[in-house]
Amino acid sequence: MNTNLTHSEPVAGQVHVTERDGVYTIFLGTEEERVVTLTSERVASLKQTVIELRDLKASAVIISGPRQDMFAAGADINAIQSITDPVVGEELGKEGQAIFQMIEDLPCTTIAAISGPCVGGGCELALACNFRLLSHHPSSQIGLPETKLGILPGWGGTQRLPRLIGIQKALQVILPGRTLRPKQAKSYGLVHEVVAPDDILERAEEIAQKKNLPSPIEISFLDWLLTYTRVGRFFVKRKSEAALQKETKGHYPAPPAALKAVLLGLEKGTKVGYEHEAAELGRLVVTPESRALVGLFFLTEGAKKLGKSARGELSNLRTTVIGAGTMGAGIAHVLAGKKFPVILKDTSPEALERGKEQITKSLAKKKHISSSDREALLSQITFTTDPEPNRLQEVQLVVEAIVENMEVKKSVLRKISEQVAENAIIASNTSSLSISEIASELPHPGRVVGMHFFNPVEKMPLVEIVRGKKTDDRTVVLIAALTTKLGKFPIVVEDVPGFLVNRILTPYLNEAGRLLADGYNGEEIDRAATAFGMPMGPLRLLDEVGLDVARHVSKIMSDGYGERMKNSGYVDKLVEQKMLGKKSGLGFYDYSEKKERIQPNLSELLGIDKQRTVGDRQAITDRLIMSLINEGLRCLDEGVAGTPGKEAAAQIDLGTVMGIGFPPFRGGLITYAQTLGPKNILQKLQHLEKEHGPHFRPHPGITSGAPQQAVRRGEN
Ligand code: NAI
Secondary structure, three states, X not given: OOXXXXXXXXXXXXXXXXXXXXXXXXEOOOOOOOOOOEOHXXXXXXXXXXXXXXXXXXXXXXXXXXXXXXXXXXXXXHHHHHOOOHHHHHHHHHHHHXXXXXXXXXXXXXXXXXXXXXEOHHHHHHHOOOEEEEEOOOOOEEEOOHHHHOOOXXXXXXXXXXXXXXXXXXXXXXXXXXXXXXXXXXXXXXXXXXXXXXXXXXXXXXXXXXXXXXXXXXXXXXXXXXXXXXXXXXXXXXXXXXXXXXXHOOOOOHHHHHHHHHHHHHHHOHHHHHHHHHHHHHHHHOOHHHHHHHHHHHHHHHHHHOOHHHHHHHOOOOEEEEOXXXXXXXXXXXXXHOOXXXXXXXXXXXXXXXXXXXXXXXXXXXXXXXXXXXXXXXXXXXXEOOOOHHHHHOOOEEXXXXXXXXXHHHHHHHHHHHHOOOOOEEEEOOOOOOHHXXXXXXXXXXXXXXEEEOOOOOOOOEEEEEEOOOOOHHHHHHHHXXXXXXXXXXXXXXXXXXXXXXXXXXXXXXXXXXXXXXXXXXXXXXXXXXXHOOOOOHHHHHHHHOHHHHHHHXXXXXXXXXXXXOOOOHHHHHHHOOOOEHHHOXXXXXXXXXXXXXXXXXXXXXXXXXXXXOOOHHHHHHHHHHHHHHHHXXXXXXOOEOOOXXXXXXXXXXXXXXXXXXXXXXXXXXXXXXXXXXXXXXXXXXXXXXXXXXXXXXXXXXXXXXXXXXXXXXXX
């Protein structure tokens, strides 16, 4: 050990160094640090260390994380969030660039020995080394997710990555903000070798001794042409710009900025490239889009912590899912994916067969899962019409996903509650029925809860945890822990009709019907929503959900809330004509061609003879979005999500982004309402009420104290 080094002892928040035979290993953190972020303190200690190693003429330098499950999680996002001046952002970029340049310039072999996450600034640090080894630890991943936070890789990533792996692959990582698993990272050329976690330091030392060096990363001739010739770059530029426009509709400034930085650096050299990269980091970091995305990042991190205290109780959790339909099969799939044994029960053998097929098909689409892992997952699920009673006794969680009928659900759950252990949790995936009522006739109602997954279960990131009148805290906490274990975000909501997501969504969907009734064209309506940033328009969404399902939910909503939630009747009209949306080939849209289009005779089918005379896209957007906002603020005031105050606003933001697809760059519904401001909201709603009727009446909380109260609640 060289005692002259300043950082030779492990200190939390800083790097430290060990030495063996002239090879120095920089550890980016201490073993006790759960997450290693590149805070200014850590970066300063790294800089000091690199200077000392340069002066010492080290023969090789290895950079490692503190543990097998942690390399570096990137820059300190709290610090990013606190920047309000673009100049400060630019300086942050320049500082990081300079340090990583010092690493690149070290006159010795440098090796990044990566195990665990290596993302953002961590990845840019690794890119400055001569060699990158990545372990196949389950937590290992490498990439540049900066655009997901509305910024670009600002510590040299836009310059080094394209030179390393070619512009095409680099853009596939940088523009969408991707991180890669070990196998993919190797095939992209982002790392030289994938090794076992236990062997990584040994292998790094071998390379440090210049033994058995990894083969250099080579890019194909085509990639070389695309990267280093003007014509090639022009082609990539055109293709990427078109793809970005299609994907982001111009709402996200970071990806085009990153594209420009990549192209400029290749065109004019790295000096210009680095300067531009840092300046763009400064510009982007203070944009509202970045603020919103960083805010959402913290919301998702917060949601992951829900139920943390109960995580230990999940080991050996045995489950049964009742109903092997669309939802039940999906739920069994995600449970088995996390190695929870599942008894999937249905009354119909055909349904079980279909459920199995659904899971097999969905697994087949996941290219990164090996066939043995697929088989292992399927073997966790017992498909049965008649489970063994002693196996049911061992079950600690029942998830019910049978037909949406109160009496049937009650009777099935009564029976199953007698078969499973007394303290087994009983979760219903109902999308619209009252959890309190479902629980009312069951023994120990404290263990009954709603666990509302969205369709398709494997893909949708949100789960509403519905707290019935008698649901106890342990039940909520355990289900929250399970939800995060399944890789999804939980929000805790009250047992009101539609819970949170469908309640906020309903007035918006209904408004689309009213717009049709006013003579607006269906495509125009949907286009206004997508131009605002929604992933699809309301009519297309209704078709996707299925018009029969939508009709059912809509009835529950108008029964629950009266006139305010009454729909235009168009969904019923289509259902009566056996048009159920996408699944039946016809709904508001016709799906017979490759690209769906609004049914040409839709007005006729719905009996609309009105021709629109006034109103433009903004008018449509206002009607749709103010419907969401009015109901969202109502939910905030009524405490439908989380607990009142910040948590409630955060949960509504998360629920609307993850459950409805409210545009992430707007930060969620309540955050967006805050940007509009209370006065503006009130004025708009009053105007809409005058023009279009009482369903736009600002909710009482808004008129009494203006929406300040409601909106402000989200602020503190
Ligand atoms: P589905 O109709 O596809 O499946 C229901 C399954 O339950 C069928 O396979 C049926 O054979 C089975 N079943 C009926 N009675 C049974 C019993 N006594 N014991 C065991 N199995 C029985 O329905 P889906 O769409 O999967 O919905 C299930 C539940 O999930 C409903 O409560 C629904 O409201 C809810 N939900 C549905 C969503 C969707 O988009 N489909 C989204 C979120 C929740």
